[in-house]
Amino acid sequence: MNLYKLTYKPLGSIAVLIQWPKKIEKDILKNIILFRHKIQVDMGEYVLETVPTYNSLTVFFDTARIKYSGVVADLKEIYASKDQKLLIANKVWKIPVCYDDEFALDLTVMAKAKKLKKEKIIALHSEPLYDVYFIGFLPGFLYLGGLAEQLEYPRRDKPRMKVRKGDVALAGNQTGIYPKESPGGWNIIGNSPLSFFNVDIFPPCFAVAGDKVKFIPVDKVRYTAIKKEVEAGVYEIESEIYG
């Protein structure tokens, strides 16, 4: 898997920041996931946690047991080592989204600006298999890649003070779902009845970096029914294994 020229830098005294070329692309995602997996297998002894992003992997280590230079040496060795056969079972998660006007606060304005029909925007948004690059910003916020170029649209001039839990939004070339109520500047085009973060189960997020997401348009009736099931803790998110 030794494909990229990586740089290693300290992040404070507690972590090594490994950086890939400054690009957002699937091959880098795959490379990061694979390296992360190898680190968890081979360096679990003193690696406390690893955090992937688009083009970096941060390795937090036990400073009482090893020095920065020792971690970097081990990381370089593992990156250069021949692939073990790794079976990483990634999933495609089917995420119900209601795109009705009641939820899609910015869809009408966006459709006008883009000179596209609302139905077309919904179709373009719910068609791709999005890649989960990583989780960050808020507990359970998935950074997704794969938005259709036709849907690229600037963030709102004035961020909203309150975006609702489950709001599906887009900005720039990104799309995502707000896992909880928070301020936010992205354009809201729908809402998902699912919970993307549950503090009482492990792992607290159903998706992991490397998984895929597909949005499934649902009407208000189905949305409400799913929401009730989610609240009762009986809704099972549809998923398939891929790869």
Added chain:
Amino acid sequence: MILAEGMHSSVQDLGRKGYRSFGVPISGAMDKYSAILANKLLNNDEKLPVLEMTMIGPKILFEDHSLIVLTGADMSPEINGAPIKMNHVYEVKTSDVLSFGSLVSGVRAYLGVKGGFLTENKLKSYSYYEGITSQERIHKGDRLRIATYDINLEMTSSKIKVKTAHFEARKLEVTKGPEFNRLTKKHRELLFSKRFKIGGMNNRMGYQLKNKFPSIKDTEIITSTTIPGTVQLTPSGTLIILMRDCPTTGGYPRILQLTDIAINQLAQKKENDVFKFDLESSFDFLSRLVSRFKD
């Protein structure tokens, strides 16, 4: 029981580790030095949760016996109206009332109790954080459970010298951040010669500085990892120092990184306080410091 809530008080321990890749912040006491000190004075495990109180303290009615201690900011504490000393262990009895007066020094005070607080533990930590714990701060009428204390067993009084320099630090120790090399020579000179002033936007998530800083060429990075102590430079030239509740990732250049000691010191500073950044370039020097702090 909380009789009056003060400004912003929350239960904190040394943080919630192991969940960053789910987007969960570390949290934990803003000034770990003072939180650990409170536990040490009580002969508690240093990881036990304490109550962090910001600038204006709450009013607390004890409904059981215990030993307590106050560390960090001096907010003129009193038990039943009689002044008590900082960094000194006191016995409290049922129906005693702890209250606070004016802020004398620092920003954040820590209330330690023998055996620690027994509030909810979520994702292996007691630290309050909105969306993880059921509340992000204490409210009037809340009842916080504390460990049962056998009054006949032990009257601890550890003698530990408190570092006054901790509250008076005018230099915050930093290392280079991952995007330090994007700064020009002029930027670097400014960064290490200027006195920086803390702005009004300062809380558990981050501290904004008042000084405008000349912006740099590449003002955005592809979203990447941030940790408490990361100093970000925004496109408008604002410096933001991330603190314990900061998000796990961010999109601004990370030009500097505060050491853990520096984060503790900054946690005791407020709006208009000034400081300078002090660059320590050798990484191993830093790790020595870190291990010394642990001892």
